[in-house]
Amino acid sequence: MTASITRRRSRRTGMKSKAAVAGAIAVTGALLLTGCGDQRDKTNTTRGATTAPLFSMLPKKIQSAGVIKVGSDINYPPVEFRKNGQVIGLDPDLAAAMGKVLGVEFKFNNGTFDGLLTGLRSKRYDIAMSAMTDNKSRQDGVDPETGKPVGEGVDFVDYFTAGVSMYTRKGEDQGIKTWDDLCGKDVVVQRGTTSHDLAKAQSKTCEKNHKSKISIEAYANDTEAQTRLLGGGGDAGASDFPVAAYAVKTSGGGNDFQVVGEQVEAAPYGIAVAKGNTELRDALRQALAFIIANGEYDKIIAKWGVQDGAVLKAVVNGGK
Structure with a gap:
């Protein structure tokens, strides 16, 4: 890790x-x-x-x-x-x-x-x-x-x-490298977290720049968000870096997720x-x-x- x-x-x-x-x-x-x-x-x-x-x-x-x-x-x-x-x-x-x-x-x-x-x-x-x-x-x-x-x-x-990290299903990054790349995509997060706040703010930025807003799915805990993403719901997830890194390392023996882009908002x-x-x-x-x-x-x-x-x-x- x-x-x-x-x-x-x-x-x-x-x-x-x-x-x-x-x-x-x-x-x-x-x-x-x-x-x-x-x-x-x-x-x-x-x-x-x-x-x-x-x-x-x-x-x-x-x-x-x-x-x-x-x-x-x-x-x-x-x-x-x-x-x-x-x-x-x-x-x-x-x-x-x-x-x-x-x-x-x-x-x-x-x-x-x-x-x-x-x-x-x-x-x-x-x-x-x-x-x-x-x-x-x-x-x-x-x-x-x-x-x-x-x-x-x-x-x-x-x-x-x-900081906050983005992650996707392994091998399916869809070209996501920055938060701007989330415009028009479906993102899963834990409700009430900094990741949730960032996703909402980024969605407004997308609209301001005449791009499609982000579809945000907010869950009671991060495990539910990860399960949704792994099951094919959503294009990417966002979470604190220790949690995202731990999920990448452990979920499916390291075969389920990958971190994309750099951390933000440390x-x-x-x-x-x-x-x-x-x-x-x-x-x-x-x-x-x-x-x-x-x-x-x-x-x-x-x-x-x-x-x-x-x-x-x-x-x-x-x-x-």
């Missing part, structure tokens, strides 16, 4: 230099000494003793529960999916590593992608972590097409970078946290900074073959 992904990256984020790692470790050490206290046992009367270095940063309610409830569309391999009844993938592994330094469990709850922020706003979840692109429309709670309010915005803790994935819940947001940011500094982050990124999407530091609301 790594080789195919590396060739198709539209923008490399780069690997950490020794100086960057040293700096991150120094910053994290300072945080532990100043913002979090030392690393001796801390006691929670509900859960007993914990040695987790960042436990005290969490809101008291989460300290008492010992759990962070995660809303996620658990059907997006390799980012999050089920195998033998277990939730696995990039996001669950990163969450587990952060959970160790926070002293709590990240419990993943399945939901449709376009309903995750609604679930976050209604407090069904504490966070949403589901390959969700951090962008201004989600930060501000507005519809990306109309600019009209759709609900309270969210804050993001950015942990990965990904942007950060973010862990979504309700506006105003700054205590939880900042605890998550420090937990991410901690695992970046101690090398656990790099191990997980390498495990899933997506090193080109690695970030060098933990940032809040870095999306545009």
